Amino acid sequence: MKKLTLPMQILIALVAGIVVGLICFFAGIPQFTANYLKPFGDIFVNLLKFIVVPVVLFSMIDGILSMEDMKKVGAVGWKTVAYFLVTTAIACVIGLVCASVFNNAGFFPVLDTANAEYEAKAFGGFMKTLVDIFPTNMWQSFSSANMLQVIVIALFFGGAILAAGEKAQLCRDIVSSFYSVIEKLMSFVISLSPIGVFAYMAWVVATQGAEILGSLALVLGCAYIGYIIHAVAVYSVSAKVFAGTSPLKFFKGAAAAMIFAFTSTSSAATLPVSKECADKMGADSDISSFVLPLGATINMDGTAIYQCVATVFLASCAGLELTIGQMIIVVVTATLASIGTAGVSGAGMIMLAMVLEAIGIPVAYIGLIVAVDRLFDMGRTCLNVTGDISCSLCVSKWESKKAAKAKK
Numbered sequence: 001m002k003k004l005t006l007p008m009q010i011l012i013a014l015v016a017g018i019v020v021g022l023i024c025f026f027a028g029i030p031q032f033t034a035n036y037l038k039p040f041g042d043i044f045v046n047l048l049k050f051i052v053v054p055v056v057l058f059s060m061i062d063g064i065l066s067m068e069d070m071k072k073v074g075a076v077g078w079k080t081v082a083y084f085l086v087t088t089a090i091a092c093v094i095g096l097v098c099a100s101v102f103n104n105a106g107f108f109p110v111l112d113t114a115n116a117e118y119e120a121k122a123f124g125g126f127m128k129t130l131v132d133i134f135p136t137n138m139w140q141s142f143s144s145a146n147m148l149q150v151i152v153i154a155l156f157f158g159g160a161i162l163a164a165g166e167k168a169q170l171c172r173d174i175v176s177s178f179y180s181v182i183e184k185l186m187s188f189v190i191s192l193s194p195i196g197v198f199a200y201m202a203w204v205v206a207t208q209g210a211e212i213l214g215s216l217a218l219v220l221g222c223a224y225i226g227y228i229i230h231a232v233a234v235y236s237v238s239a240k241v242f243a244g245t246s247p248l249k250f251f252k253g254a255a256a257a258m259i260f261a262f263t264s265t266s267s268a269a270t271l272p273v274s275k276e277c278a279d280k281m282g283a284d285s286d287i288s289s290f291v292l293p294l295g296a297t298i299n300m301d302g303t304a305i306y307q308c309v310a311t312v313f314l315a316s317c318a319g320l321e322l323t324i325g326q327m328i329i330v331v332v333t334a335t336l337a338s339i340g341t342a343g344v345s346g347a348g349m350i351m352l353a354m355v356l357e358a359i360g361i362p363v364a365y366i367g368l369i370v371a372v373d374r375l376f377d378m379g380r381t382c383l384n385v386t387g388d389i390s391c392s393l394c395v396s397k398w399e400s401k402k403a404a405k406a407k408k
């Protein structure tokens, strides 16, 4: 019998998880999934978290070394960041438009804000965030899995190894040897992903089933419409226009990472799967090694859409209509907040506080949507990783065209 491909196994696990979740939900035993199935999902996500720091570190250094000079790293870097920024700004606009349409049509419920409780973390401001990107102690960055700092460390080490030339040969060999080991480890952990997908899906459906049917269904629906529009209109179109990949091939190729992100709600944890998908679709491995870890850390279009939709919804609960000026503030702050969001479960909701504060909505109102955050998170993480994959395809194509031109 032919062995099922991994995307197929993941898809079957997803459907099986939904079925088992529904059975437990209607049988009134959601606790079974929380007590006995979710722990298997947790084990799987723990394994991914355990490899994510070495994956980001070594894949980025390896990517930089394969590009051979810092000029090429710079060229790839600015194209990547430009793609991320433009698509995130578009995501904010899509989120705001969808939310305004829903709000004006009276689809958003008006919830009682009297008992809303949520305590936001204090933000140190932009300059403090900038300073904190630079590590003082790299072991601390590794142990706290501070991905932005890990990326900075990778950039410095990659650049320094290139600059040291022949003398750094041993370092190059060590990086490439470590990376081969980590690749093996990744593929082993990824092969277990159907188990994680099944366990998490059953748990979410069984425990959040009531919420899906509850009053926030339309707000969730609005965010998901935004996610879908963005995936189709921005990612599949840019993959087609810039990288020549048809939408069908694109979504089929990205499916494993998308489903995995959907159930794990962590872009960082999905990184190994995204890398496999991007490379299979023809991304240049050196480039995807650089683009994907960066994207899993700073490129969060799903999060940006969610933050815009949530802001319009919470504003309407507060009895406020956003002015055009406030909407512009939302676009700017949601873009920055999504960049600052870590690629882990629930981080986007924490950063939502920054957007709300910018336009004077009480942060405590986040309490109104906290119960269903995981449901928003599933879709936004799925979109976040799709954007990273699409970017790696586009940048690979731009670079290969540039190389072909230079040869002529």
Ligand code: ASP
Residues within 6 Å of the ligand: 265, 266, 267, 268, 300, 302, 303, 341, 342, 343, 344, 345, 346, 347, 348, 349, 377, 380, 381, 384
């Ligand atoms: N969970 C998202 C991610 O990992 C971040 C978020 O919470 O928005 O991409």
